[in-house]
Every structure is written in structure tokens, then in C-alpha cells.
Amino acid sequence: MAGPPAFKMRLVHVDLKGAPPRVSYLAQVFPLFHALGANGLLLEYEDMFPYDGPLRLLRATHAYSPAEVQEILQLAAQSKLEVVPLVQTFGHMEVYYLGEGEASRRWLQQEPNNRAALCLTHMKAVAGLVLSRRPGVTPLVWDDMLRDITQEQLAASGLPQLVEPVLWDYSADLDVHSKVLLMEKFQACGFQRLWAASAFKGATGASQALPPVEYHLRNHAQWLQVAGHGPTDALQGIVLTGWQRYDHFSVLCELLPVGIPSLAACLQSLLHGGFSDDIKTKVENLLGLSSLDMADAVSKGPRSFPGGSILALVAQVSLYLRGSVDALLERNRYVTGWFSPYHRRHKLIHPAVVQYIQPEVISLLGRWSALARELKAALQCCFYPDAVEEWLEQNVAPSMQRLQALLQDLSEAAGGACWDPAQDPEAGGTWQPLPAEPPDAQDRCPRTQL
Incomplete structure (x- = not known):
């Protein structure tokens, strides 16, 4: 018999900053996510959140209402999906120009300040604010700004006691050994709980319309190797990202319904530790597809999954x-x-x-x-x-x-x-x-x- 899944938590990323689905469509796909092996959602609200007061101007034209947000959370709970809200703070908004502001430049001129310290200071301030408002919440942070900071500087910053890093890599040939070494480094400086982030769509081209399923399957196969060779029980779970656009100024990439076959294959591979022919057949039967090959998606068929006609x-x-x-x-x-x-x-x-x-x-x-x-x-x-x-x-x-x-x-x-x-x-x-x-x-x- 196969052992337990390598990742206890398997979160499906729902990116709302491009082509956000209607609530009625989410009601159809949440049960499917659960049936495929997901037990959580990483819900990136972006401008679809019903901000009010001074932040109301951030709302998109068709932003969800407060009642719709509650409905989404209830729908997730009904499908046994734990919701992790994603609000980008130091992600796609600030880091490309880190240290270029006037106040930052003055701060960097003082010894021993450097860009790494500036980054850590900001992340610690944001995490501290979150924990002061919600003591029971553990902030997760993308790891790309932490990778190249020295172990000593990370340990001295106090950040490892506040957040859990999400090690992301969407490539089909990610370096397993390097990822294991990075996990060991993070643990050595105080980060005891780590997460991984793969991709089922939205990672192979800003204008990509159809996800290359085999590419994403290889990405997940590599993450399974990382989990098998890394520190025992270090990885708490994995986020299967499905970016809808690279940033607010880029075009739309693969739509969510079009990415469901890739998502299904990747979730099942994580659940079973690989993607055998039997698992492939199971996925195709579940979705009503004759093949997971995108070139075969134009053929007529039942396509029993929500949004199959769009694919x-x-x-x-x-x-x-x-x-x-x-x-x-x-x-x-x-x-x-x-x-x-x-x-x-x-x-x-x-x-x-x-x-x-x-x-x-x-x-x-x-x-x-x-x-x-x-x-x-x-x-x-x-x-x-x-x-x-x-x-x-x-x-x-x-x-x-x-x-x-x-x-x-x-x-x-x-x-x-x-x-x-x-x-x-x-x-x-x-x-x-x-x-x-x-x-x-x-x-x-x-x-x-x-």
C-alpha cells in the first residue's frame, strides 16, 4: 500500500487579479478541487476584495460584495477546503525598487545597513502588525527575498520566529539538491516550518493560453523528490499556484477552467506520489476527457468538469x-x-x-x-x-x-x-x-x- 501523501496540506491557488470567477462558478469547482485531492485554498483577493473606507478606491469594477465573500468562505468550508487569504504586501508591489526611495537611500547610507536588512526590517514590521491584530494567525511569506540573505543575518533578524517561508519554484527541471540545501539553511537559522509552491498554470508565459500539462507534472515530480530528500516533516504543505496574470499590467494567461486538467493531474500526482497510467486514466475519466493532451481538447466529448466547454x-x-x-x-x-x-x-x-x-x-x-x-x-x-x-x-x-x-x-x-x-x-x-x-x-x- 502507498504511504501517506508527501504533503499534508495541498492548497489550490485562486488568483483573482485577472479573470476572477463568478461565485456561481466557484461553487461548482470547489467540490471538484476536494475530489481531486485538495484540502485548502490560497485565495489571492487582490482588487476583488470589498475594501471600504479610504481603501474603497482599490475595488475592481466587479469586486465581490461582503456577502459574496462570506458565501465563498462557506462554499470552501462545505468542500472541506481551508482558506488561506493571500494579500500581497512586499511581493509584486515593492521589491523590484527596494532601496530606491529617498527615505530608504538615506537609511542605507548609515552603517551597517544594507538592502537585506531593509527587506528584513520591513517584513518583520508587517508580520508583527499581523500578529498583534490576529495572534492565532501564522503569516506565510514567499521565499525569494530570503534565499540569498546569509544564515547569520536571517537568524539575527528575529523573522524566523514570526513567519513561515514558502519555497517556490515553477520550473520543470528545478534543482532538487539546491532546494534541500535551502531547506536546511532555513531550518538552521530558525524557520522550523516550511512550505513549497509549485504551479499548475500561469508559469510558462505571460500570454500562455493552454497549460503544458507534462511540464507542470514534471514540476510536481521534482517537488516530490524534494519532499523525499529534505529534512523530515519540514514541509507543512504545498501551494499549487495558478497565476491568472503575471502582474496587474500584464495580459491574461491560462483561464481557470482551461487549467483544470493540469490541476487535476498535478493534485493526483501529489496524492499518489507519482502519475502512473492508472492515475492518468482516472483523471481523464473523472473530467470526461479522452486525453490530457491539449491538442485533443477540441474533440467532442462529455467533459464532465465545470467549464469543460471553455477548454x-x-x-x-x-x-x-x-x-x-x-x-x-x-x-x-x-x-x-x-x-x-x-x-x-x-x-x-x-x-x-x-x-x-x-x-x-x-x-x-x-x-x-x-x-x-x-x-x-x-x-x-x-x-x-x-x-x-x-x-x-x-x-x-x-x-x-x-x-x-x-x-x-x-x-x-x-x-x-x-x-x-x-x-x-x-x-x-x-x-x-x-x-x-x-x-x-x-x-x-x-x-x-x-
Whole structure:
């Protein structure tokens, strides 16, 4: 029989600073998280928290109400998920420019002050404030600012008695030996309880749309090795991070529903100490997938997990939309040979060539427009309007605009009719006549009337 899991606590990170899910969707996925092996949540509220008073200006447009926050906590409790709130203080907000403020520069000019001491002073002040307000709470801190500080300076700071470090590494080839040495260093300077942080999505590219499942599985396999070789009982648990964007100024990366197959595989690998073929089959059956390969996600199937339709539609967009448009614009011989950028700019086209280009453009635009409408409807069930608009504008609009521009140029060059993208002929739309030719067009080559 397999022994107990290597990590007693397995927290799923829910990043709300990009595409925050509606509460109704969280109600669907929390039971799934528990069924897959999670027993906690790292809930990164960010601007979705219902701040009030002077902090009210931090609220997002669709921030959760106090009642919704309570509902989220109740839903988590019902699924036996312990909630750890994540509020970034010295994380993505301050550390890149540590010591550059005027007051900090003056402080650093005094001996023996240095940047490490400045960091430790701030972290100790924040942790002390938390403990003074909530004596029963233990603050957790990301470890990247602590890694390179000497053992002696960490021990002398008093911070090890206040916080527990979270050693994070999202790479598929993390150095197990170095992580074990870092654990030993942290324990030697007074940090007795440590945590790990892996990633099931949001760690392989700021604009990544589909998570590479095998990559994330390797990351978790490496963390299992760290747990097996590190100090006994040092690691209290692991946070499976699922970043929704790298920071507030970056684009959206993998949406939560799209990341669920990766999350399921990673949780099950932690629970069973590996990812055998039997475990893989179990995950696929549980989610209603024929395969965990993202390339197979476009196939029709039951997809019994919440948001499964979003995965299928996003996969189609991510794997095929841009490629189909590129094929038309860059490899179709009639487009490249008879309707090049030069032809388009001067509105020139041989009448007979129109029939070899226009139907294909209309067909392609019609099919992708229909899929975009279907995806928009699916996204609206899980996310708020601003997130839906952002994802579609980022991932769908650029290719659609290239098709629309081609069709518009073709129609103008042919001099007949233009396509109304809001009323696709294949979806029961209509054609609208072009405005009259400007006077300067009279000297151009004769153009076909459609």
C-alpha cells in the first residue's frame, strides 16, 4: 500500500487579479478541487476584495460584495477546503525598487545597513502588525527575498520566529539538491516550518493560453523528490499556484477552467506520489476527457468538469485560429500572387481572381465568428464582462480583424459590396453596398462589379 501523501496540506491557488470567477462558478469547482485531492485554498483577493473606507478606491469594477465573500468562505468550508487569504504586501508591489526611495537611500547610507536588512526590517514590521491584530494567525511569506540573505543575518533578524517561508519554484527541471540545501539553511537559522509552491498554470508565459500539462507534472515530480530528500516533516504543505496574470499590467494567461486538467493531474500526482497510467486514466475519466493532451481538447466529448466547454473552444482558438488566417494570407497563391499588400493598398485586382479568394474569406470568417459567439456565451457564464472582453480582444480579435480587413480591401478593389461583420451571410446576415467611388479613383483600372 502507498504511504501517506508527501504533503499534508495541498492548497489550490485562486488568483483573482485577472479573470476572477463568478461565485456561481466557484461553487461548482470547489467540490471538484476536494475530489481531486485538495484540502485548502490560497485565495489571492487582490482588487476583488470589498475594501471600504479610504481603501474603497482599490475595488475592481466587479469586486465581490461582503456577502459574496462570506458565501465563498462557506462554499470552501462545505468542500472541506481551508482558506488561506493571500494579500500581497512586499511581493509584486515593492521589491523590484527596494532601496530606491529617498527615505530608504538615506537609511542605507548609515552603517551597517544594507538592502537585506531593509527587506528584513520591513517584513518583520508587517508580520508583527499581523500578529498583534490576529495572534492565532501564522503569516506565510514567499521565499525569494530570503534565499540569498546569509544564515547569520536571517537568524539575527528575529523573522524566523514570526513567519513561515514558502519555497517556490515553477520550473520543470528545478534543482532538487539546491532546494534541500535551502531547506536546511532555513531550518538552521530558525524557520522550523516550511512550505513549497509549485504551479499548475500561469508559469510558462505571460500570454500562455493552454497549460503544458507534462511540464507542470514534471514540476510536481521534482517537488516530490524534494519532499523525499529534505529534512523530515519540514514541509507543512504545498501551494499549487495558478497565476491568472503575471502582474496587474500584464495580459491574461491560462483561464481557470482551461487549467483544470493540469490541476487535476498535478493534485493526483501529489496524492499518489507519482502519475502512473492508472492515475492518468482516472483523471481523464473523472473530467470526461479522452486525453490530457491539449491538442485533443477540441474533440467532442462529455467533459464532465465545470467549464469543460471553455477548454474545448479556447483550444480551437489557440491551436487553429491564427494558423488558419496565416495560411490564407501568407500561403494562398491567389492572395500572395494577385492580391498582395501592394494590390490591397492600391485597390487593384483582376476580376476573375475575386472568385478564388472571396468565398474562402467569407467561409473562414463565418466559421470563426460563430465559434467566437459560442465562446463568448460560455465565458459569460463563468466570468465578468470585463474579463470576457479582455480575453476575446487579446486572443480572437487580432485574427478576425485581419480577415475583415482582407475582405474589406477585396470588396473595395472589386467595387461591388462590402461584408458587414455583425451580420454574417452564413448566419443570416446581409450585404451592404459600398459608398460611391471617390473622384480620384476614376483613373484606376476597371473593377469588377459583384
